[in-house]
Amino acid sequence: MGGVINDRLVDAGELPIAVRDFGGSAPPLILLHGAGGNLAHMTTLARALRPRHRVITMDLRGHGRSGDGPWSWDAALADVAAVVVQMELDRPAVVGHSLGGMIAALWGQRHPEAPGVVSLDGNPPPTRTEHLPGMDVRKAADQLAELQRVFDRMAAETGRVVPAEQLPDLVERQQAAARDMGANEKVWIEGFRRNLVHSGGETSLRPSAETVASLRTLISDLDLDPVYRATRCPELVVLPTRNLPEQEGFAEVYEAHRRFVREQAEASGVRYVQLADASHAMVIEQPELLASLIADFLATA
Template sequence: MINDRLIDAGELPIAVRDFGGDQPPMLLLHGAGGNLAQMTTLARALRPNHRVITVDLRGHGRSGDGAWTWDAALGDLAAVCVQMEVERPSVVGHSLGGMLAALWGQRHPESPGVVSLDGNPPPTKPEHLPGLDPEKATAELARLHAIFDQLEAMAGQVIPADQLPDLVERQQMAARDMGANEKVWIEGFRRNLVHANGETSTRPSAETTSQLRTLMNTLDLGPVYASTTCPELVVLATRDLPEQAPFAELYAAHRRYLVDQVSAASHPRYLSLADASHAMVIEQPTVLAGLITDFLGGGR
């Protein structure tokens, strides 16, 4: 039986969805701006071999708002484990969730394994873009960060009531374009809507978005990989999202950097997943479930 719960994490409530079963436990974490509903298809594919618990990270979905720090988010996950009576879970995360999985593995050597699904901080320095002329790299980074500035400015916006039906229809079209489960996609969209005082706004808020951006921009996973002792798998993208196409050279260079970074750390196993973008959780959930299950089975 699938069970939705609110966990008392002390500072705030954390929403979880328990897919049930008596297999080895797993926490499954979404990316920034997402929520647990967006991990449903992957969770279902993993359920035959794991008791999967998906989580709304703080400031997302049905979880409460609170200051975003790595320590606070990891504390939320620890509270989920205690109240769900889960011992030694594996932790699998996408994007922001993958960064949290890596940090969990660093702090929990007893973990049976952690998996990062393209959980990488964005490029912020020319040295993150090997092979690009430094002057061009600096210009491309400035252009990219201007786009991120625009996205941050739109976070937490109020949606006029008469525009909501059109937004839902556009989300349905996006799901069809991606070949995703439309019902799951729309649940993910609606789960990040907040209805209060006669207005509808989006989550995460502008404040949370700003905090997350600062945290990700300053995170260096190299030392994290090097000091982790539990089994760790890093799955990397191999192609761009459509919206990344104007920055094709930048992202190709950054993918080279990510391979170099994880190779230099020597600890994690990694693979560059064929024909996968950053949206790999939507594109290839069955393939990912097989990779994750095989990896964790070998780690136990």
């Protein structure tokens, strides 16, 4: 297939899944984005991986150009399986960021034949005081309650209708955000526009409020410890070492949670790497380093 990039829709049964194939004949790798994103947000990492892998990115259900359908871990894994079958991928590696990393971990648990799975900070956020070792329990509970209020406010903005006159301003704000984060501006704007839905003369943002509510429940209920322990294929978890700017108000919470995630990984025996000077936005911050880390891991797994 050479270096030709090809977009297509895959029939996943109950809904279509949008796929971008970066081409190449090297070992196949499926790259999954996080909640609220889409395949465009993985473009820079996909390009960095392409010299050593045939990279396939996809919009998760309810995101980007994929169809809407009820969210469950089984449904998401079935979507990935449909892509594997219809793209004729032979034992692909699965790599995911955030929500995509959780799906990658679950894929590894169910597919011992996989050459490897990589989770790029695919960890549920803290929701209970036991997720925050070393913190005063009362303070931890108060901080978690406040953090949930922040997430509630963010969720209330999802799926909303965007008045036409506000779209140019939104695009400008996205361009500024891309510059602030050092992201590829063209790729970032494609990602923003890819989550816009135009219907009945109105424009709204994906994912929908219903999808976000389902994802919040699924993610908060997910316990990765038994998943890690049951996984037989090679697995790597890449962890951040610093906060996003918007996390600084909860710096003690996130530091304690990073400690919890490290302890969980160590106890379950999963291989992990703490990426220096990286936050949850590591895919944007250090795509070349991540690509090298992923490809080297899969080559030696």
